Amino acid sequence: MRAAVNALAILSAAAALEAAPRVAAAEEDAAPPGRSAREGADRWVPSLAPTFGASFQHWEGALESEICRGCTFPNPMSQSLRPAASGDDRDVTPFFGGNLELMTPELPLPARPRLFVGGEILATFGVDRTIAREGDPGTIGSPFPAGTTLQPFNEDTALGQGSETIATLGSPFYGAYTGVAFPFQVYGRRLRIKPAFAWMRYTVDVEGLVVDAECLDRTTAPTNLCNTISATQQGVLREIRLEGSDTGTFNGIGPGLDIEMDTGVLGPLGTSIFLGGRAYRVLGDRKVEFDSTESFPNQGPGLSADETRGQWSFEADPWMYRVFVGLRVQWLGFAD
Secondary structure, three states: OHHHHHHHHHHHHHHHHHHHHHHHHHHHHOOOHHHOHHHOOOOOEEEEEEEEEEEEEEEEEEEEEEEEOOOOOOOOOOEEOOOOEEEEEEEEEEEEEEEEEEEOOOOOOOOOOEEEEEEEEEEEOOOOEEEEEEEOOOOOEOOOOOOOOOOOOEOOOOEOOEEEEEEEEOOOEEEEEEEEEEEEEEOOEEEEEEEEEEEEEEEEEEEEEEEEEEEEEOOOOOOOEOOOOOOOOOEEEEEEEEEEEEEEEEEEEEEEEEEEEEEEEEOOEEEEEEEEEEEEEEEOOOEEEEEEEEEOOOOOOOOOOOEEEEEEEEEEOOEEEEEEEEEEEEEOOOOO
């Protein structure tokens, strides 16, 4: 009887050993696709992604100009040259670039999250934004139709006078980010939600222009005439043109969120599409300020040796925002 029991025990153990590989294989086949070793769940996964999107930021600007007649700056006798102006605009600039990212293997935690870190460089396609403006700055000219001769006009009616402050988002800008990716499935599709902390560095090019006409009839009582009236009445035009520019460099940090969906595997490569957004808090000084001066020689009564100066300022909003979409190509490695 005892021999029969021992034989039964030996047969049971042998059957269990024989069944163990089949159970393990069945468990591996039943593993969720999101944790498949073939799809990189247990690997470091580098990836490269072209991205396209747009940035958004509110800008403000101001300008003023002055003239010091018969003197130089600084001088309390200086007076306004053109009316001061201020304004604002919302910049919307498209960009295209790429980012390089590295994602860790799945962590042994609930929801199987993964860490990631990445860097990016983006080319912008900025347009000139007129932040502040008065008048219509351009080239000084007569208000009368072309072909009109010896028709007097004064400096108040001369065309092309005005001032402006123009800003353009520079190119390229740089960024880096890090965060945690949480995988999940929707209707059989593998997705990842990726909250992140991001940094970016960008520039804004600012230009300023002031154009003013000063006119005088030298041969009669001052009437501010700009053109030649006759052989005995000589109208004198002085065009004042002040130009300046500067570039501001800004750094921002803030939160971001991407949603990514795997789209396929081809050999050692995997692909996914994603969309995301960032909000950056601009650090430090957000202003750009500059000026330009020009001196004029003595041209007789009324047009003395004067000095002129234009001053421009720009300020960026504390927050910049970005939205983007992209296609990610991942290196998953070859199957073991």
